[in-house]
Amino acid sequence: MDIAGTRRFPAWLLASWGLTRLALLLFVFKVFVFPGPDVTGDVSVIYQGWYETLRTGTFPLDDVTWQYPPAAALAILSPALLPFLDYASAFFVLAFLADLAVFCLLQYTGLRPGRTLRGAWVWVVGVALLGPTVYARYDVMVTAVAVAALLAGARHPRVTGALIGFGALLKVWPVLLLVGAARRRVWASATVTVVAVASLFALAMPGAFAFLTFQRERGTEVESLGSLVFHVARHFGWNGQVLLNYGSVEFLGPYVGAVSTAALFLTAVAFGWLLLWRLRAKRFLAHTLADAAFTAVLMFTATSRVISPQYMVWLVGLAAVCLCFRGSRMTVPGGLVLAACFVTVLEFPVWFSHVVGSDWMGITLLFARNGLLMAAALTAALELWRGTVLPPVPTVPGQATRTRESLASS
16 A cells, blocks of 8 residues: 555564464474475485485486486475574475565565565465475475566566576476566576576586486376376276386376376477567567466366476466556466365365375365366466457547446446
8 A cells, every 4th residue: 555655564464474484393393283294304315315315416317206406406405504403494494485585576576666566465375375284395495586587577587598598407397487588688697597507417416417317207296187097987897907116106007107198298288378479479578478388287287197286386476476467367276275275275285195096085186176277277378368469449539538437426
């Protein structure tokens, strides 16, 4: 709210962030027990195991669950910055600080002239809805880099490019932020960063790119869009299995390969649409970079062979950046993502046993969550096309005045 040229301090926003984040910390530190399976095991077992290997100067080459680009090692090694804490506790604190960094960036941006605090509220609500999983994965750290890159925007194109390049070496998906980048300096800076950082890792640590092989061999994860085929098919005699495979719970058995191929085909279609959009786009406004990034990541997430709960953190962060801009057309897709976050915490971890068991509760939750994501992706694509490709609706002089007068007389 503007008062005499200034804006009130957003006390409710800050209080909401503080209370919800205190709850998340109490859950990951197990002061209170969150319903469902323990989400912190990835940190205390898997991440810490990788940490011990990475400390020796090599990547975990014999571990097929290592499916991340080389800079991910920095996130896994980051708890060494807090040597007075055990590994898991240090990781949770650093995840909390990454969350705080995103919140501060969104709040600062929202208080600037011509911006809005809607984005900060989306981040506060979205992360709270996802529950303690957010602090038990390193995705919140990657999201912080992506948010900083988008908010740097047109004012600092080289910084934007460098952050996008570094983010892509943390977890690949931030490369999609380049889709809406109109300036060559952004692309050039991203390319230089990727080449420089990747070269350093390739020279310093063996196996920097082994993740490419492991990622290629993944199957259809039980929470993905394609998995719905097998969840339903299990009720009609499909004789496949649900097993822990390549670090996630996946379907194995007849026709899984075909469904995985279909998912890759849908991803290729999404890529083709994005390429067509980029060739046809005529207007690149202040919010276009964020809107295009949000749309691209939505499309690739919805069609992926794997839709893990932590992927939702990416979407919440990008939706929050979009809604910092008053002119963004992503209000409805952002709302659909928030609704999907609520369903996500129900399917994992609260009722994950129902998902793995393919009972009707689990299937209903997955249909709802994945349906919301598909609706968000299609809506975002439509709004992006309307806002950048189609000609703007012409404003007839005096039309607004006549409309107000007719409303006043009615």
